[in-house]
Amino acid sequence: MAQTLSRRSSSRWDELFISYRFRDSLKESLRLEGEALFRIISEPNLLSRLLQGCIANQSLRQAHQLHAFIITSGAASDRFTCNHLLNMYAKLRQLPTASALFKIMPRKNIMSSNILLGGFIQNGDLEAARELFDGMPERNVATWNAMVTGMAQYGFNTEGLEYFGGMRRQGFRPDEFGLASALRSCAGLRDIASGQQVHAHAIVCGYETDPCVGSSLAHMYMKCGHVQEGEGVLKVMPVVNVVSCNTIIAGRSQNGDAEGAVDYFSFMRRAGLKPDQVTYVSIISSCSDLGTLAQGQQVHAQAIWSGVDSVLPIRSSLISMYSKCGNLGDSARVFCESDDADRSDLVLWSAMVAAYGFHGRGQEAIKLFEKMIRDGMEPSEVTFLSLLYACCHSGLKDKGMEYFELMSGKYAMQPTLKHYTCVVDLLGRSGCLDEAEALIKSMPVSADGVIWKTLLSACKTHKNAEMAERVAEHVLRLDPEDSASYVLLSNIRATKEKWDDVSELRRCMRERRVRKEPGISWVELKGGQVHQFSTGNSSHPKQKEINRFLDELMGKMRETGYVPDTSTVYHDMEDEEKEFSLAHHSEKLAIAFALLTMPPGAPIRVMKNLRVCDDCHVAIKLISRIADREIVVRDVSRFHHFRGGECSCGDYW
Structure with missing residues (x-):
C-alpha cells in the first residue's frame, strides 16, 4: 500500500487521504506504514487540513485521535502544527485543553498567543483574555484588534475604546477590523466625539471607503442621531450594496424618519438590490411607526416572495406591525401560522401578548401568557412588561399586581423602571393615587420624569389637583423641556378655572422655549x-x-x-x-x-x-x-x- 501511495502525485495523494479520513474514523485513516506515514509527518499543510476537518465536522473524538497521532509521530515539535492544533481546540470550545496545550508548547510565538486569546474571546471568557493579554511579552495589530473587537462584541464599549487608544499609543496603525470595532463601541456609547476621532484615524489610514469601515461609520453616526453625516459617508463609498442600504434604512427608522426609511427601501428595490432579513425587519418596523397598513401588507408580500417571511425576527416584526396598524386579526394569524418549532420562541409569544395589550384585550393576553407557562416556557422581562401593559389598559388591577409579584417572586427578576412605570399607571388608572405615589418613593431604582408624568396624568383623570401640584414639581425638575407635562398641569389648573396660574405656566413655557406638540391625525x-x-x-x-x-x-x-x-x-x-x-x-x-x-x-x-x-x-x-x-x-x-x-x-x- 505504501509503495502504491508513494507513486501518486502529491495532490492526488492528499485527495485520497482527505476523502478517506472521516469515512469510518480517523483511526482507519492512520493505518499507514513506511513512506505514507513519513509523507504525513513531513507535510504540515496536510496535517493542518486534517485539523481543519475536525473543526468543520465539530468532531472532538476525531480531534483527539489526530492529536494522539501528532504526538506519537513526533510532529508535536513543529510550531506550525501546534498552532493549528491549538486553533482546533479553541474553535471546538475546548478552552481548558487549549490552555493546557499552550502552556506545554515548546516553541510558542505571538500567533500562538493570539489564537488562544481569540478562543477566550469567542467563548466569552474576557477575564482570561485580559490576563493573557497583560502577560504577553509581544503584541501585534491582531492582538489589539482581538481585544477591541471582543470588548465591543460583549458590550464593554468603554473598555473597547481604551484598548483602541492603547493600540494607537503603542504606535500600531489600526486596520479595517480594529477601526470597525472601535466605531461599534462609539455607536454603543452614542459617543459622537470619540466616533469623529476614530473617523479621522480611518481617513489617515486610508480606510474611509472600506466597506466594513464605511458601514460601521454610518452606523455610528446614525446611532448618535447624525443621520445626514451617516448617509454622507455611504454616498462616497465606491459600491452601493445591501449592507449600506440596510444601514441607511435602519438609521432613518431608529431616528424617527419612518417615511424616509420607506422611501429608501423603494430606492433600493429600484436599484435592483435584493433586500435581506435585516432590511425587512427595519422596514416592517417603519410601517409600524407610520401605522400604514397597505404599505405593511405590500412589504409582507415582498417578504413572502423573497422567501424570508418565516424567519423568526420577521414574524415577530409582522405581529407587531399588524397590531400597530390596527389589524389585530392578522397579528393573530401570523402567530398561529408559525411552525411548531417557532412557536417555542419567547420573542414571538411576547410580541403577541403585547399586541393583545395594545388593543385593550387584557383577558386574551392573560390566556396566552398562561398557555405559554403551561407549555414550559420561561417568561422574560419583556414578556412581563407586555403583560402588565395589557392589564393596565384593561382595568385588570388585581391581575396586574399578581403578575408583578410573580415576576420578582417566582422568577426572581428585578423589575426595571419601565415595569414600575407600568404598575404606577395601573394603580393610577384604578384611582389608587396614594398607593402609586408610595410605590414611586419606595422603589429601589431612581424615578425619572416619565414615571412622575404617568402619575400626573392619573391626577388629571381623577381630578386630584392637590396631588397634581406636588407631582408636577418632580416632573418639571426632572424633565423641564417636556411639553406634555406643562400641558397636563395647565389643564388641571384650567378645570379649577385658575386662569392666572394657567397664564403663568404658559409664560414659563415661552421663557424656556417649550412648545406644545400639535395634535396630528x-x-x-x-x-x-x-x-x-x-x-x-x-x-x-x-x-x-x-x-x-x-x-x-x-x-x-x-x-x-x-x-x-x-x-x-x-x-x-x-x-x-x-x-x-x-x-x-x-x-x-x-x-x-x-x-x-x-x-x-x-x-x-x-x-x-x-x-x-x-x-x-x-x-x-x-x-x-x-x-x-x-x-x-x-x-x-x-x-x-x-x-x-x-x-x-x-x-x-
Missing part, C-alpha cells in the same frame, strides 16, 4: 395614500367639504343627545369658540374625510400622535353608530375600536 386610503390633518390647519384640498360634512354630522349627533364637552378646552374663551375648536380636532377631521372618501362599509383606521380627548371619544362612538362604520383609532397609548356606538376600551383609557 392621519388616515390611509386604498392604495397607500396617506392624508394628514392637524388642529387649526385648514390647508387640506378638501377642507371646505370636510367642514360642511362635519357640520352636518354634528347636527345629527346633537339630535341623539350629544353635547360638546367644553370642559376639555383649556382656554379662557367663549363657549361657541370652544365648540368650534372641539369640532375641528384632528381625529374628527380625519374621520370626516374618510367618510367622504372611502367606500361604504370599509373600516376607517385613524392614527393620532396624542391621547384622544374625552369629547372626541364620546363623539366617535356616536359617529360609528350614525355612519354604521367600524372606526379604529390609535392614539399615543393604545387602540380604540369603535363599533355601533361602543368602544373596545369600555371607556377605560
